[in-house]
Amino acid sequence: MPKLLTRLCYLTLLFAIGSGAAPRLAQAQEAIDKELLRYWNPEIAVPSLQNPLYERQFGIEGEVHYGIIPNDNFYLFTTVGGRADFFLTDTIAIDADFALMLSKPSKILAFIEHVPTSTNKFTDLTVGSQRAPKLNWLSSIGLAFSPFHGKIGIFDKKITSFDINFNIGAGIINADIDESQGNEPAKAAIKIGGAWGIGFRFFLTRFLNVRVDYKQYIYHPQESIAFLAPVEFSAGLAFLTK
Secondary structure (H helix, E strand, O other): OHHHHHHHHHHHHHHHHHHHHHHHHHHHHHHHHHHHHHHOOOOOOOOOOOOOOOOOOOOEEEEEEEEEEOOOOOEEEEEEEEEEEEEOOOOEEEEEEEEEEEEEEOHHHHHHHOEEOOOOOEEOOOOOOOOOOEEEEEEEEEEEEEEEEEEEEEOOEEEEEEEEEEEEEEEEEEEEEOOOOOOOOOEEEEEEEEEEEEEEEEEOOOOEEEEEEEEEEEEOOOOOOOOEOOEEEEEEEEEEOO
């Protein structure tokens, strides 16, 4: 019986202590919450930027690039040009691109223009025939969307951060077009077509990055030729103003 009374006394004492401690713990938690709100108020908290890596809204990115067009049968093209992006949001931008063609005849065209004959002379098979279109410059304007970003690293060392962008828009193509079936020299003409592509940014610093891009154009040069689709691979250096 004395042991039972002793246990009841212990339980009563613990209950009294717990009942008194609960209000104090609640008051302490409330005080902590008030202090935290002074430093992190949900109404004034600045949201963290998760995608893309850097804030770019209303910023302008300018790029100079060098490239090649490998899929023309009659000419080998290298390109020099530039690109400008105006970011409407951190991931969507108005994209404008321009590339000037530097060209030389391909092996196919060189052979057609210098076909050996039995008299140890050469004949030009392009004389009196329609010549293939020759690009002078390419340009495009459209929208670019950069939904993905990440980083490249080895073990625990980060090499660089990158993002992937997709672009689509209108293509403006200037080419020498032969409309006379070889009777007159080809004349420069502007053709409107389409353009789309994919690009990669590799960030060197907050404002400086290296870009690698693939872009394909499609246009209809003339009635006697089906649609042509030159492809440009380019690499360049870009600077972001924001």
